[in-house]
Amino acid sequence: xxxxxxxxxxxxxxxxxxxxxxxxxxxxxxxxxxxxxxxxxxxxxxxxxxxxxxxxxxxxxxxxxxxxxxxxxxxxxxxxxxxxxxxxxxxxxxxxxxxxx
Amino acid sequence: xxxxxxxxxxxxxxxxxxxxxxxxxxxxxxxxxxxxxxxxxxxxxxxxxxxxxxxxxxxxxxxxxxxxxxxxxxxxxxxxxxxxxxxxxxxxxxxxxxxxxxxxxxxxxxxxxxxxxxxxxxxxxxxxxxxxxxxxxxxxxxxxxxxxxxxxxxxxxxxxxxxxxxxxxxxxxxxxxxxxxxxxxxxxx
Numbered sequence: 001x002x003x004x005x006x007x008x009x010x011x012x013x014x015x016x017x018x019x020x021x022x023x024x025x026x027x028x029x030x031x032x033x034x035x036x037x038x039x040x041x042x043x044x045x046x047x048x049x050x051x052x053x054x055x056x057x058x059x060x061x062x063x064x065x066x067x068x069x070x071x072x073x074x075x076x077x078x079x080x081x082x083x084x085x086x087x088x089x090x091x092x093x094x095x096x097x098x099x100x101x
Numbered sequence: 102x103x104x105x106x107x108x109x110x111x112x113x114x115x116x117x118x119x120x121x122x123x124x125x126x127x128x129x130x131x132x133x134x135x136x137x138x139x140x141x142x143x144x145x146x147x148x149x150x151x152x153x154x155x156x157x158x159x160x161x162x163x164x165x166x167x168x169x170x171x172x173x174x175x176x177x178x179x180x181x182x183x184x185x186x187x188x189x190x191x192x193x194x195x196x197x198x199x200x201x202x203x204x205x206x207x208x209x210x211x212x213x214x215x216x217x218x219x220x221x222x223x224x225x226x227x228x229x230x231x232x233x234x235x236x237x238x239x240x241x242x243x244x245x246x247x248x249x250x251x252x253x254x255x256x257x258x259x260x261x262x263x264x265x266x267x268x269x270x271x272x273x274x275x276x277x278x279x280x281x282x283x284x285x286x287x288x289x290x
Contacts, residue, residue, distance in 0.1 A: 001103075001110050001150075007212030009114045009147070013140070015205030016121040023197030024125065025190040028171075028178060032137050036121050039144040042160065050151040052217065054224045057235035061243055063148070063156050064232070067163065068247050072254045074167055078174055079261035086264055091178050094192060 006047030
């Protein structure tokens with residue numbers, strides 16, 4: 001194992017997640033893409049802490065921060081989807097375009 | 102042990118990336134959710150492999166519950182929860198693939214070619230203890246901010262997901278009587 005290997009894994013997860021976040025029409029699938037991107041950030045942050053700064057606790061704090069962001073994103077995302085579905089009966093990003101006008 | 106760690110890393114990495122790809126390939130939304138669960142559990146496994154026992158277990162437990170909830174939302178909202186017919190809900194897939202591929206390539210090149218510092222510092226005996234001491238000491242502000250953010254998340258989620266609360270029924274000052282209900286029923290209070 002090496003830092004490079006973990007970094008490539010993190011890049012792969014980030015790239016797959018970005019593909020989903022950019023390409024999916026469903027809001028829920030878009031959220032799945034965001035979760036994968038954050039998962040890649042978690043792997044990258046944990047690997048950098050392990051290989052470069054294992055004696056600094058702030059690396060772990062960063063991982064905790066990203067994991068919290070994953071939970072918040074999922075909870076608020078589903079609440080927004082629920083509100084959007086109730087108000088407009090839509091669950092895709094293409095149909096939720098009020099802010100464009 | 103190093104060989105076992107290498108094997109575990111490769112297996113978890115393949116499962117993580119494979120699961121991530123299958124999230125957007127499955128026709129069934131429920132299956133996509135479990136593919137995402139597989140990918141994120143493997144992320145937790147990689148974090149465990151990096152010596153962060155507490156954070157790895159937190160990720161595994163959190164993602165298990167999160168994806169179980171997500172499966173329920175999938176069945177509620179999505180048109181094709183069981184995957185009985187082919188489904189594709191994408192827009193501009195070529196551009197998305199090109200952007201994602203470019204970002205992946207750039208990150209990979211950066212990761213491989215970057216002059217990472219050599220010489221490793223000492224690994225802490227107990228990383229969980231180090232994290233706890235940091236959060237209860239110099240990183241207390243971070244901990245308090247995370248706590249407030251999670252509390253705000255609870256409030257925002259309930260407000261957004263509530264279809265008709267007391268403010269809709271009784272007005273902004275909660276003094277409007279009788280209640281503004283779509284159907285008059287009950288004791289009209």
